[in-house]
Amino acid sequence: xxxxxxxxxxxxxxxxxxxxxxxxxxxxxxxxxxxxxxxxxxxxxxxxxxxxxxxxxxxxxxxxxxxxxxxxxxxxxxxxxxxxxxxxxxxxxxxxxxxxxxxxxxxxxxxxxxxxxxxxxxxxxxxxxxxxxxxxxxxxxxxxxxxxxxxxxxxxxxxxxxxxxxxxxxxxxxxxxxxxxxxxxxxxxxxxxxxxxxxxxxxxxxxxxxxxxxxxxxxxxxxxxxxxxxxxxxxxxxxxxxxxxxxxxxxxxxxxxxxxxxxxxxxxxxxxxxxxxxxxxxxxxxxxxxxxxxxxxxxxxxxxxxxxxxxxxxxxxxxxxxxxxxxxxxxxxxxxxxxxxxxxxxxxxxxxxxxxxxxxxxxxxxxxxxxxxxxxxxxxxxxxxxxxxxxxxxxxxxxxxxxxxxxxxxxxxxxxxxxxxxxxxxxxxxxxxxxxxxxxxxxxxxxxxxxxxxxxxxxxxxxxxxxxxxxxxxxxxxxxxxxxxxxxxxxxxxxxxxxxxxxxxxxxxxxxxxxxxxxxxxxxxxxxxxxxxxxxxxxxxxxxxxxxxxxxxxxxxxxxxxxxxxxxxxxxxxx
Amino acid sequence: xxxxxxxxxxxxxxxxxxxxxxxxxxxxxxxxxxxxxxxxxxxxxxxxxxxxxxxxxxxxxxxxxxxxxxxxxxxxxxxxxxxxxxxxxxxxxxxxxxxxxxxxxxxxxxxxxxxxxxxxxxxxxxxxxxxxxxxxxxxxxxxxxxxxxxxxxxxxxxxxx
Ligand SMILES: Cc1ncc(C[n+]2csc(CCOP(=O)(O)OP(=O)(O)O)c2C)c(N)n1
Ligand SMILES: [Mg+2]
Numbered sequence: 001x002x003x004x005x006x007x008x009x010x011x012x013x014x015x016x017x018x019x020x021x022x023x024x025x026x027x028x029x030x031x032x033x034x035x036x037x038x039x040x041x042x043x044x045x046x047x048x049x050x051x052x053x054x055x056x057x058x059x060x061x062x063x064x065x066x067x068x069x070x071x072x073x074x075x076x077x078x079x080x081x082x083x084x085x086x087x088x089x090x091x092x093x094x095x096x097x098x099x100x101x102x103x104x105x106x107x108x109x110x111x112x113x114x115x116x117x118x119x120x121x122x123x124x125x126x127x128x129x130x131x132x133x134x135x136x137x138x139x140x141x142x143x144x145x146x147x148x149x150x151x152x153x154x155x156x157x158x159x160x161x162x163x164x165x166x167x168x169x170x171x172x173x174x175x176x177x178x179x180x181x182x183x184x185x186x187x188x189x190x191x192x193x194x195x196x197x198x199x200x201x202x203x204x205x206x207x208x209x210x211x212x213x214x215x216x217x218x219x220x221x222x223x224x225x226x227x228x229x230x231x232x233x234x235x236x237x238x239x240x241x242x243x244x245x246x247x248x249x250x251x252x253x254x255x256x257x258x259x260x261x262x263x264x265x266x267x268x269x270x271x272x273x274x275x276x277x278x279x280x281x282x283x284x285x286x287x288x289x290x291x292x293x294x295x296x297x298x299x300x301x302x303x304x305x306x307x308x309x310x311x312x313x314x315x316x317x318x319x320x321x322x323x324x325x326x327x328x329x330x331x332x333x334x335x336x337x338x339x340x341x342x343x344x345x346x347x348x349x350x351x352x353x354x355x356x357x358x359x360x361x362x363x364x365x366x367x368x369x370x371x372x373x374x375x376x377x378x379x380x381x382x383x384x385x386x387x388x389x390x391x392x393x394x395x396x397x398x399x400x401x402x403x404x405x406x407x408x409x410x411x412x413x414x415x416x417x418x419x420x421x422x423x424x425x426x427x428x429x430x431x432x433x434x435x436x437x438x439x440x441x442x443x444x445x446x447x448x449x450x451x452x453x454x455x456x457x458x459x460x461x462x463x464x465x466x467x468x469x470x471x472x473x474x475x476x477x478x479x480x481x482x483x484x485x486x487x488x489x490x491x492x493x494x495x496x497x498x499x500x501x502x503x504x505x506x507x508x509x510x511x512x513x514x515x516x517x518x519x520x521x522x523x524x525x526x527x528x529x530x531x532x533x534x535x536x537x538x539x540x541x542x543x544x545x546x547x548x549x550x551x552x553x554x555x556x557x558x559x560x561x562x563x564x565x566x567x568x569x570x571x572x573x574x575x
Numbered sequence: 576x577x578x579x580x581x582x583x584x585x586x587x588x589x590x591x592x593x594x595x596x597x598x599x600x601x602x603x604x605x606x607x608x609x610x611x612x613x614x615x616x617x618x619x620x621x622x623x624x625x626x627x628x629x630x631x632x633x634x635x636x637x638x639x640x641x642x643x644x645x646x647x648x649x650x651x652x653x654x655x656x657x658x659x660x661x662x663x664x665x666x667x668x669x670x671x672x673x674x675x676x677x678x679x680x681x682x683x684x685x686x687x688x689x690x691x692x693x694x695x696x697x698x699x700x701x702x703x704x705x706x707x708x709x710x711x712x713x714x715x716x717x718x719x720x721x722x723x724x725x726x727x728x729x730x731x732x733x734x735x736x
Binding site: 134135138139142143144146163197198201324325326329330 | 588589592593596597600630633634637638640641642643646
């Protein structure tokens with residue numbers, strides 16, 4: 001065997017080795033601090049998997065579906081801020097990653113997806129399990145690399161990690177033909193270098209202090225300033241305190257988009273919650289009445305702005321701070337653009353801000369607060385149910401959600417404690433994301449309490465990954481908001497399609513108790529608020545995994561709601 | 576309004592697909608695209624003519640710049656440039672009209688590159704307006720086939736004072 005253990009010589013350069021492509025790849029992953037990889041093998045990546053046992057620092061988690069692997073790597077990345085890594089074989093294995101890659105791309109999550117490919121000789125000839133993955137993935141990822149020679153691997157891997165996490169983060173695809181894994185190469189070995197041009201292209205420019213001072217002045221001289229923060233603010237844990245301190249100094253309300261839920265502390269005069277389609281009344285009121293809007297690390301998604309032409313009509317100034325220049329002016333006309341990394345901007349703004357006073361405006365904002373009412377006679381109304389769950393959400397809790405009504409309830413009613421503690425598929429809205437992402441988060445932080453808020457529709461999209469929970473005895477708390485519907489679509493049918501409930505009824509659900517039992521999970525069924533009160537503590541504070549089957553009120557819908565196409569002023573708060 | 580955008584890209588496989596994909600995905604309209612290698616073989620240059628308002632063009636350049644393979648993006652619209660495109664046109668011509676066509680093409684400094692029994696092939700280079708003028712002048716004779724390249728553009732050198 002020609003393999004020479006490289007770990008011993010990681011730092012030495014210009015040493016000649018004869019090694020397998022697979023070893024180079026795995027070594028490079030180790031060098032980039034990869035400790036967990038999610039994946040599933042197949043023909044062309046057997047030579048890669050064959051070498052795994054020689055790299056004990058890399059723990060490979062075998063998912064039961066590649067979509068699970070992609071979302072798990074994504075969840076890991078969201079929880080840690082590190083680059084998530086997944087493996088898949090060529091063809092169907094790789095195409096199964098696609099939804100996961102698109103999901104990460106829309107939310108700017110750093111990932112490196114390593115895909116096997118048919119041998120070079122067969123490329124382009126419709127070889128067995130060939131799919132043109134760089135072509136398929138190009139529009140849904142940050143960059144793709146097609147490797148043709150194992151000697152390129154150190155540089156490509158180094159650049160892939162750099163590109164994935166630098167500037168605006170995103171997923172990067174590396175497509176590797178089978179023969180590259182088994183290629184014997186002589187490499188003067190190092191950990192790879194990133195080309196200068198790429199380094200310069202993505203390294204964010206330093207924040208322009210003069211412009212930041214101008215922003216501080218704008219806030220001070222405005223009558224009704226506000227700040228909206230988005231996913232970009234998750235880049236640093238300290239941002240929770242920095243933004244709160246900015247709010248105090250500026251004396252202005254702060255709204256958090258879905259991607260930034262939990263970043264800003266709740267239950268204080270400055271917090272107005274989430275803006276947009278399912279945003280709070282006070283957040284939307286604030287947006288519509290502010291005269292100066294400071295947007296940081298968010299991208300004016302249509303779910304946030306609703307009808308753009310009537311968005312923030314009184315804002316004389318919109319300041320848009322984003323790391324990606326292409327986001328500025330993309331949907332909303334901005335009169336104060338500022339390209340900067342969110343954390344750097346926040347620090348600079350914090351320094352530049354004098355103590356301001358916007359007493360009348362803060363009072364007006366408090367006046368706008370609206371207490372949502374649950375439907376009368378509801379046995380397990382969402383708002384109150386989530387209030388019980390929220391009792392167990394603390395600084396050691398990561399909440400992960402799926403997509404649907406339960407996601408919006410989680411966003412509206414749970415108060416997570418800072419950046420990277422609320423994990424959800426925002427931009428793509430991918431049902432089936434939640435459970436594997438919760439698995440990825442739990443592997444990232446084995447000691448944290450990971451609470452999954454999922455729906456009966458979403459959970460059934462990736463529930464095969466229960467096997468991982470069983471195998472590793474993961475203490476995830478699966479909270480299934482079981483309403484027997486594809487609830488969110490059902491709600492639209494109720495509101496906008498004359499109650500024509502076409503294909504949104506989820507009958508023939510599995511016996512959830514038996515399913516939990518089949519995977520050695522604790523099971524609990526919650527039908528009433530009293531049961532929440534009496535039983536939830538045992539499950540949500542447990543060191544074991546739980547499956548909690550909430551028979552949530554099937555008729556309860558998500559309010560507030562701004563119907564699609566309407567302006568944020570047209571807000572429906574209940575039936 | 577039409578904009579001429581010059582894009583320097585790494586000469587990697589798939590780079591043309593990446594650029595054209597970006598245009599189709601974001602709904603930008605390519606009028607024409609010319610691509611070839613440059614004085615440096617590892618770098619290709621694309622000249623793209625795209626139709627859109629200022630905001631669209633700003634998005635085009637910003638989005639292009641985000642691609643890893645893209646080295647530089649320049650909007651040449653407001654620069655002093657020379658623009659050329661190549662035209663091949665087959666026009667009906669018999670013994671009677673041939674002379675007249677040849678004379679006409681002389682004025683445009685276009686060349687006859689193939690003579691058949693009933694038609695001619697004419698080659699011309701020039702900016703868009705010249706190419707249009709040539710085609711217009713040939714219209715009455717009966718145009719049978721047109722092949723055009725897109726526009727290639729180069730910024731003029733600074734002039735001595
Ligand atoms: C993969 C995928 N398919 C379809 C949709 C459209 N969709 C959005 S929400 C939703 C219903 C989700 O049902 P469930 O998980 O039970 O959540 P609920 O709304 O009932 O809480 C659907 C089908 C989607 N977002 N993702
Ligand atoms: Mg449901």
